[in-house]
Amino acid sequence: MNTFSFKIPQTVEFGLGSLSRIPDILKGEGSDHVFLVSDHGLEGIGVVDRVVGIIEDAGITCTRFLDVIPNPTVEVVESAARLFAESGATSLVALGGGSPMDVAKAVGVLATFGGSITDYEGADKVPGRILPLLAIPTTAGTGSEATASAVVTDTKRNCKFSVISYNILPTHAILDPELIMTAPAGVAASCGIDAFIHAMEAYVSRQASPFTDAMAEKAMELIGGNIRKFVADRSNPEAASAMMVGSNLAGIAFAWARLGNIHALSHPVSAYFGVAHGVANAILMPYVVAFNALADTGRYEKIYNFVREGHGPVTSFRPQMLVDELKKLNADLNIPEHLSDVGVTDEHFEQMAADAMNTVNVIANPRMTTQKDLVALYKQAL
Numbered sequence: 001m002n003t004f005s006f007k008i009p010q011t012v013e014f015g016l017g018s019l020s021r022i023p024d025i026l027k028g029e030g031s032d033h034v035f036l037v038s039d040h041g042l043e044g045i046g047v048v049d050r051v052v053g054i055i056e057d058a059g060i061t062c063t064r065f066l067d068v069i070p071n072p073t074v075e076v077v078e079s080a081a082r083l084f085a086e087s088g089a090t091s092l093v094a095l096g097g098g099s100p101m102d103v104a105k106a107v108g109v110l111a112t113f114g115g116s117i118t119d120y121e122g123a124d125k126v127p128g129r130i131l132p133l134l135a136i137p138t139t140a141g142t143g144s145e146a147t148a149s150a151v152v153t154d155t156k157r158n159c160k161f162s163v164i165s166y167n168i169l170p171t172h173a174i175l176d177p178e179l180i181m182t183a184p185a186g187v188a189a190s191c192g193i194d195a196f197i198h199a200m201e202a203y204v205s206r207q208a209s210p211f212t213d214a215m216a217e218k219a220m221e222l223i224g225g226n227i228r229k230f231v232a233d234r235s236n237p238e239a240a241s242a243m244m245v246g247s248n249l250a251g252i253a254f255a256w257a258r259l260g261n262i263h264a265l266s267h268p269v270s271a272y273f274g275v276a277h278g279v280a281n282a283i284l285m286p287y288v289v290a291f292n293a294l295a296d297t298g299r300y301e302k303i304y305n306f307v308r309e310g311h312g313p314v315t316s317f318r319p320q321m322l323v324d325e326l327k328k329l330n331a332d333l334n335i336p337e338h339l340s341d342v343g344v345t346d347e348h349f350e351q352m353a354a355d356a357m358n359t360v361n362v363i364a365n366p367r368m369t370t371q372k373d374l375v376a377l378y379k380q381a382l
């Protein structure tokens with residue numbers, strides 16, 4: 001068993017309609033001016049106005065920064081931090097999927113400690129707690145509301161880097177399933193698979209512990225048992241609730257156990273070809289699961305039981321059965337089968353594999369992996 005420690009210095013509020021808790025949380029932090037980080041997509045469907053309305057109706061001033069883009073860049077972080085400094089706000093609300101959360105965490109670092117966000121690249125470079133941050137996920141999801149990292153794209157180096165510190169973990173999170181009940185099917189599918197992958201990679205990670213196992217197993221049970229129902233009918237409140245909570249528990253699991261080769265490989269796919277994070281992960285998933293099968297210590301059968309359709313005993317489980325089930329899940333959810341289906345070409349594979357090798361995810365992967373292995377996995381997935 002690995003040595004392990006955990007702390008979850010965060011308040012989580014779950015429930016349909018729990019957005020109404022926002023003012024109490026902000027007032028509890030003594031903040032009468034909040035800086036809201038979100039994006040124009042959420043503005044377009046009225047979610048930003050709804051949240052701002054709840055904040056302002058309680059007599060709290062709200063400054064909005066809505067210029068977050070997918071795979072947010074150093075420049076986006078810096079312009080948000082400038083606006084924050086001018087605003088006089090004393091707390092942060094992150095509203096959205098992973099990208100607004102990444103930006104809000106990064107703004108929290110710069111607002112509290114100054115400098116450039118690249119100064120904090122890597123593990124444990126943030127010297128103390130950032131200012132109060134309330135995270136409100138609108139997808140299920142990245143699990144970013146529960147994680148201690150912010151991923152930022154550096155366009156100068158053409159790579160993504162992470163700021164990893166428990167000092168940037170959001171102070172509060174609100175999980176309101178109503179926010180995901182109007183998601184388009186494609187978003188629900190790719191975000192839901194991503195959340196499942198977070199739990200699965202944490203579960204087979206070399207850094208897994210009994211604590212992360214507990215989080216990952218419950219996450220896989222909730223997501224595996226509900227993802228098809230949820231994508232088919234996002235307005236199903238039970239399925240939406242299961243996805244929201246599952247995504248959060250998966251986030252807690254991977255915050256402590258880290259991820260693996262699926263995420264290592266997917267970040268360069270997004271950085272080089274702009275493929276959505278969840279889609280890139282979902283496509284890579286069966287190939288990496290097949291690669292890792294040699295290192296399976298019996299956990300594949302448990303994962304299989306969380307994700308398979310139907311019930312009843314399974315006799316003579318083989319790892320390939322999990323690979324096939326995950327391919328079937330992708331097909332059921334309309335996820336493309338190959339990287340070439342989403343515009344990826346092989347011209348950068350060597351550099352992409354080198355970038356992937358540079359991440360902590362490869363270290364946590366259950367099967368020891370070389371750069372050559374990663375190139376081979378890209379080729380298989382193409």
Ligand SMILES: [Zn+2]
Binds near residue numbers: 194281
């Ligand atoms: Zn992910």
